[in-house]
Amino acid sequence: MAITIGVDIGGSHISSAAVNTNDFVIISETYFSGAIDNKASKEVIIKKWAEIINKTIKAVQEKSEYAETDKIGIAFSMPGPFQYESGIAMFEGNDKYESLYNVSVSEELSKYLNVANITFRFLNDASCFGVGGSLLENAASSSKIIAITLGTGFGAAFLDNKLPITQGNNVPHNGCLWDKPFKDNIADSYFSTRWFLNEYEKSTGEKLTDGVKEIAAIENFSTAKIFDEFAENLSGFLSPFIIDFEADLLIIGGNIAKSHRLFLSKLQENFKSKNINTTISIVENTEQISILGSSYLYDEIFWEQIKTELPYF
Template sequence: MSITIGVDVGGSHISSAAVNSEDFVIIPGTYFSGSVDSKASKEVIIKKWAEIINQTIQIVQKTYSLTETIGIAFSMPGPFQYETGIAMFKGNDKYESLYNVSISEELTKYISAKNVSFRFLNDASCFGVGGSLKPESVLYSKVIAITLGTGFGAAFLDNKLPLTQGDTIPHNGCLWDKPFKEGIADNYFSTRWFSNQYENSTGNKLTDGVKEIAGIENSETARIFDDFACNLTEFLAPCIVKFDADLLIIGGNIAKSNHLFLSKLQQNLKNKNIDISISIIENTEQTSILGSSYLYNESFWERIKAELPYF
């Protein structure tokens, strides 16, 4: 069995699991997750990352006799130099102690396995790749994947390959920073938009984000989700048409409340004569882990190296 360790790094957590590289399924018992203080020192952060990854490695080494180098693949937020493995976190209030640090060099000091190699890809891209690998997605070639949570992530994929340049996709293949209404897209398709709308409508502050709004289900919250669906339609429609996408994959914590906005989104797109399938993925972390593991598919790696963003 060929095994890859997939790792998902978030703003406040890290998750790790071993993936069977033959059928791209997470091996039972190898998934571990832990919280991380993104404002901690370099040593504290790296040691915490290694601690979680080592738990996965130890289970794999106990169960399987691995003689070859273990590939460790990261779903990593930006800014990051994905080809060199150097973190560029600065001015974004997370992991700033890792600025200009080689993650490969630092992690090697604490990883329990002797022979390891590292590869890195943007977290939104990994989610898109992972979503494209799912059985229900194999019939689609042009895919837009978005994550809706504390921020707005996006990836444009052609036959599983995330694209960062070209006439049919936005600059860098990103959507969060693109203009929309009175600001940028990230202001409208993230948790803080829901919080702001709810507070403006009711005068009350949320303590549990979108999950709290979804649990209320009254006319005010229904209107907020309808407005969200209308905004998302207005923003995504030109992207879908230009890219000629045939599948939209939606993940992130907000996707867990899809029963409150999905039908409206589908109807709005239909009204614009846009025919696209929509797939909701609620286990975003595991999907990103699967996507990261695909970096050790050598033919895929050769194709994607030219697309790795340098930021």
């Protein structure tokens, strides 16, 4: 029997779960998560990752007829910069996990996992979210999908029949949007938590620290104006990419997506005014969807299609 475990690595967390690869759903009682100090030492970070993954391993062993000879495939939804083919972290100058620079995650992690028969596969976190979103029932009829995550940063993936597309005339370089120019800066400066905090402080003179959720809970004229401007910016930025890619579905996840009641209708209205009728799907359980997407790396047909073109960024 082969066991597949999906792992989502965030800027300050790790989540892990076993996935039934027959229908790509998370196996109950195998989901675990924990906070991570991304400025800790290599050993502290790797041990914490292993601690959470070991909980999933133990849970799935208890729930199935597990034998020591069974193979366990661990698939990572991993932020960049990262060498996804070799599994070597390249975090440098990005203020997170820098102690893992030039470290082989699979080699180091193997030292602390409670099983021996393991393989590892890695994919960019935004791509995993997109792949996971494409596996959802409401995405079944969509072939060309743009998936974005809105949170501490701005992630994006372009998918054609579930395959992440990173090069070509109709997609931006590396399939990324965070670094593309927008107004007087780059997109990441407008479609992340810090934009909301800065705008709220500019509007009210009050400094908030708890993120978009705190702003969304206030619900006054200032916050409504901020969310309307966000919808205006997002529709204006995304429209050319949606048109060029001919996307029939836009999937939105990340913490900001949880406040969609304050911007979704305006976003849809703005798209329609540009004659864009792309369906929008909001995903609130972003980590679980990323886990599902990473586990799809152990679909061997998908893996054969993607393994020789894994991105390095």
